[in-house]
Amino acid sequence: EVQLLESGGGLIQPGGSLRLSCAASGFLFNTYAMSWVRQAPGKGLEWVSTSSESGDGTSYADSVKGRFTISRDNSKKTLYLQMNSLRREDTAVYYCAKPEGAYPTLFDSWGQGTLVTVSS
Amino acid sequence: QSALTQPPSASGTPGQMVNISCSGSSSNIGNTYVYWYYQIPGTAPKLLIYRNNQRPSGVPDRISASKSGTSASLVIGGLRSDDEANYYCASWDDSLSGPVFGGGTKVTVL
Numbered sequence: 001e002v003q004l005l006e007s008g009g010g011l012i013q014p015g016g017s018l019r020l021s022c023a024a025s026g027f028l029f030n031t032y033a034m035s036w037v038r039q040a041p042g043k044g045l046e047w048v049s050t051s052s053e054s055g056d057g058t059s060y061a062d063s064v065k066g067r068f069t070i071s072r073d074n075s076k077k078t079l080y081l082q083m084n085s086l087r088r089e090d091t092a093v094y095y096c097a098k099p100e101g102a103y104p105t106l107f108d109s110w111g112q113g114t115l116v117t118v119s120s
Numbered sequence: 121q122s123a124l125t126q127p128p129s130a131s132g133t134p135g136q137m138v139n140i141s142c143s144g145s146s147s148n149i150g151n152t153y154v155y156w157y158y159q160i161p162g163t164a165p166k167l168l169i170y171r172n173n174q175r176p177s178g179v180p181d182r183i184s185a186s187k188s189g190t191s192a193s194l195v196i197g198g199l200r201s202d203d204e205a206n207y208y209c210a211s212w213d214d215s216l217s218g219p220v221f222g223g224g225t226k227v228t229v230l
Contacts, residue, residue: 035219037219044122044208044221044222044223044224045157045165045208045210045221045224046221047216047218047219047220047221050218059217059218060218061216061218095164095165100167100170100171104152104153104212105153105170105171105212106153106155106170106210106211106212106219107155107157107165107167107210107219108167108170108176109167110164110165110166111164112163112164113164
């Protein structure tokens with residue numbers, strides 16, 4: 001059974017940094033590109049970033065480009081999201097998501113999410 | 121404003137059918153697969169339909185979907201009270217080089 005477990009969320013002041021983690025199990029982690037998707041309170045889903053299977057290739061939404069960095073450690077089966085220069089509009093539940101197949105398929109499994117609140 | 125356009129709400133009485141539309145463009149729906157997700161507020165999204173019209177195991181056949189050109193639709197037949205949730209369409213977008221989502225449709229069972 002696929003399991004994705006996010007951690008690292010919390011309350012952070014504007015301009016601060018936070019690192020999210022997503023521990024994966026139940027599938028061959030190093031054979032899937034992995035993504036972060038967020039959802040602001042009461043809003044819809046927004047793609048944030050994707051890492052290729054090896055981690056060599058990354059892509060970002062314009063809203064986070066230059067501030068967020070996605071990475072992965074395949075030996076630990078863990079995906080990361082380093083978030084710098086946080087803004088109030090980054091407040092959201094952040095989900096880790098696994099695609100159902102190779103590029104450009106979308107997600108068949110999601111973690112339970114971790115809440116990031118950017119506020120002074 | 122979402123890249124994919126969905127109606128904000130839809131409703132029906134138990135046993136009725138509900139149809140949710142999703143409109144995109146040639147850079148997303150018109151060029152690749154459509155996915156549908158189901159989300160109860162406070163919980164993670166769950167996959168309902170993948171690759172335009174395929175149901176994962178466990179999704180009943182009263183749930184169906186189709187795609188035509190740059191639009192797609194989800195049909196929920198035999199509406200039940202536990203169908204009350206938010207429904208999102210999604211597709212890969214070549215212009216964005218990433219996935220795009222619809223704004224979500226809240227389904228209410230009257």
